[in-house]
Amino acid sequence: MTKYVMALDQGTTSSRTILFDKNSQIVASRSSEFTQLYPQPGWVSHDAREIWDSQAHTMRKVLRDTEVSPSDVAAIGITNQRETTILWDKNTGEPVYEAIVWQCRRTSQICEEIKAKGWEEEFRSKTGLPVDAYFSGTKVQWILDNIPGIRNRAEKGEILFGTVDSWLVYKLSGGKLHITDYSNASRTMLYNIHEQKWDEEILGKLNIPASILPKVVASSGVYGTTCKKVFGAEVPIAGIAGDQQAALFGQACFSPGMVKNTYGTGCFILMNTGEKAVSSESGLITTIAWGIDGKVDYALEGSVFVAGAAIQWLRDELRIIHDAADTEYYAAKVPDAGGVYFVPAFVGLGTPHWDMYARGAILGLTRGSNRNHIVRAALEAMCYRTKDVVDAMQKDSGINLKELRIDGGASQNSLLCQFQADLLNVPVHRPTIFETTALGAAYLAGLAVGYWENREQIAENWSIASSYTPKMSEEVREEKYNGWQKAVQQVTTM
Numbered sequence: 368m369t370k371y372v373m374a375l376d377q378g379t380t381s382s383r384t385i386l387f388d389k390n391s392q393i394v395a396s397r398s399s400e401f402t403q404l405y406p407q408p409g410w411v412s413h414d415a416r417e418i419w420d421s422q423a424h425t426m427r428k429v430l431r432d433t434e435v436s437p438s439d440v441a442a443i444g445i446t447n448q449r450e451t452t453i454l455w456d457k458n459t460g461e462p463v464y465e466a467i468v469w470q471c472r473r474t475s476q477i478c479e480e481i482k483a484k485g486w487e488e489e490f491r492s493k494t495g496l497p498v499d500a501y502f503s504g505t506k507v508q509w510i511l512d513n514i515p516g517i518r519n520r521a522e523k524g525e526i527l528f529g530t531v532d533s534w535l536v537y538k539l540s541g542g543k544l545h546i547t548d549y550s551n552a553s554r555t556m557l558y559n560i561h562e563q564k565w566d567e568e569i570l571g572k573l574n575i576p577a578s579i580l581p582k583v584v585a586s587s588g589v590y591g592t593t594c595k596k597v598f599g600a601e602v603p604i605a606g607i608a609g610d611q612q613a614a615l616f617g618q619a620c621f622s623p624g625m626v627k628n629t630y631g632t633g634c635f636i637l638m639n640t641g642e643k644a645v646s647s648e649s650g651l652i653t654t655i656a657w658g659i660d661g662k663v664d665y666a667l668e669g670s671v672f673v674a675g676a677a678i679q680w681l682r683d684e685l686r687i688i689h690d691a692a693d694t695e696y697y698a699a700k701v702p703d704a705g706g707v708y709f710v711p712a713f714v715g716l717g718t719p720h721w722d723m724y725a726r727g728a729i730l731g732l733t734r735g736s737n738r739n740h741i742v743r744a745a746l747e748a749m750c751y752r753t754k755d756v757v758d759a760m761q762k763d764s765g766i767n768l769k770e771l772r773i774d775g776g777a778s779q780n781s782l783l784c785q786f787q788a789d790l791l792n793v794p795v796h797r798p799t800i801f802e803t804t805a806l807g808a809a810y811l812a813g814l815a816v817g818y819w820e821n822r823e824q825i826a827e828n829w830s831i832a833s834s835y836t837p838k839m840s841e842e843v844r845e846e847k848y849n850g851w852q853k854a855v856q857q858v859t860t861m
């Protein structure tokens with residue numbers, strides 16, 4: 368009898384495999400970190416082989432350690448760091464270059480050229496995305512233009528492109544499937560989110576041959592099975608979604624107006640807007656949340672590139688903490704950040720600023736500032752950036768936020784959660800299962816094979832572990848946020 372759904376959560380810093388049971392409980396979880404490559408300032412790469420190897424390792428390990436047989440896995444769902452771009456050889460299945468990571472700024476110049484040619488509005492209205500190095504399109508173009516011989520081979524049909532979901536499915540299926548889902552396609556800057564097709568004009572403008580593109584499929588559906596070589600059984604591959612959309616699904620944000628925020632390496636705030644693709648005046652992204660049963664739902668998204676990554680920086684570069692969890696201890700030693708603001712614009716600023724050239728700063732230091740203030744300012748920065756995004760979301764959608772559902776590694780920090788509730792002036796809820804990204808992928812796959820019946824059943828499984836209610840006065844909130852906005856002005860270049 369099949370008992371579990373397996374979620375593969377391929378994130379920016381680690382690959383994870385989680386087995387869920389019917390009550391949405393985690394039965395077992397294994398993760399494996401992999402190498403971050405920084406070939407030049409502002410550039411970020413991964414080795415696509417290592418992405419696959421680390422993912423496959425955690426899949427096998429989770430089964431071995433729990434003695435669950437592959438035949439007890441009802442379906443596999445995949446969720447992934449989005450936008451990260453991989454090109455591989457169609458015949459050998461070998462990557463032809465490093466995976467260019469979503470955070471990588473190497474294509475900023477290409478983006479400038481697109482803007483200088485006056486194409487930005489066309490790209491934005493068709494894809495829902497501002498022209499930025501964040502998205503896959505210019506990364507694909509860069510590889511085709513800069514790696515000798517690749518363009519020629521791509522034009523001969525010998526090269527395939529995919530985001531990480533495509534790459535994993537290709538490997539899992541033994542090279543049989545070259546697919547991506549709607550949510551991932553909507554992050555490439557090559558996909559028309561209204562007509563739901565790869566956009567020929569944009570492909571022409573970026574000089575990208577259509578033959579390298581994956582087929583776009585539903586986010587929930589049986590696409591094929593794993594090749595026996597992977598772990599000894601043919602298990603249905605039945606769900607795919609970009610990690611932030613998967614988290615929206617895992618948080619059961621099924622109705623328009625529901626919002627989740629994931630505090631991981633970056634912060635990603637998504638509001639379900641249902642069947643309506645809301646276009647933004649305030650620098651939000653219009654994205655596909657998921658496509659299921661022939662119907663596409665949309666979301667408004669705010670992307671904050673550096674959130675928990677600033678905590679890692681405090682640990683690895685400044686070395687003022689040993690562990691991310693220490694931040695709560697140090698931050699709690701002071702009543703506030705003492706006027707210190709930390710703007711972690713290490714790779715520019717995303718929503719709503721979209722400033723590729725902004726860089727980080729710690730401001731407001733006095734002779735009395737110490738580690739506690741800086742640590743607290745780093746935590747508060749995640750909350751301020753979230754408020755930047757939520758304010759824009761409320762303005763563009765006309766919907767007032769009623770509550771915020773949170774997840775991701777840094778959401779374990781209660782001081783952060785309380786400050787977030789205070790700043791937004793709405794309750795913040797952390798669910799019992801905070802691995803919502805993986806859970807969302809499991810749900811998409813489980814729904815496709817009838818493991819879960821419908822979204823109502825899923826919504827019933829969502830429950831709150833901790834809630835934080837706002838306690839800050841309006842006056843203090845305004846004063847703090849004004850200080851933040853002034854700090855941001857100091858680092859922006861536009």
Ligand SMILES: Nc1ncnc2c1ncn2[C@@H]1O[C@H](COP(=O)(O)OP(=O)(O)O)[C@@H](O)[C@H]1O
Pocket residue numbers: 378379380381630631632633674675676677678679691692693694695775776777778779780
């Ligand atoms: N208790 C904590 N307080 C603040 N930040 C934390 C805490 N625990 C983890 N983090 C941060 O959260 C991030 C890890 O979250 P995770 O959701 O696993 O990220 P990702 O999926 O992006 O790799 C790291 O950047 C880490 O610094």
Ligand SMILES: O=P(O)(O)OC[C@H](O)CO
Pocket residue numbers: 377378379380447448449450469609610611631632633
């Ligand atoms: O790997 P994460 O969780 O930091 O997510 C990365 C995002 O998908 C980038 O858009």
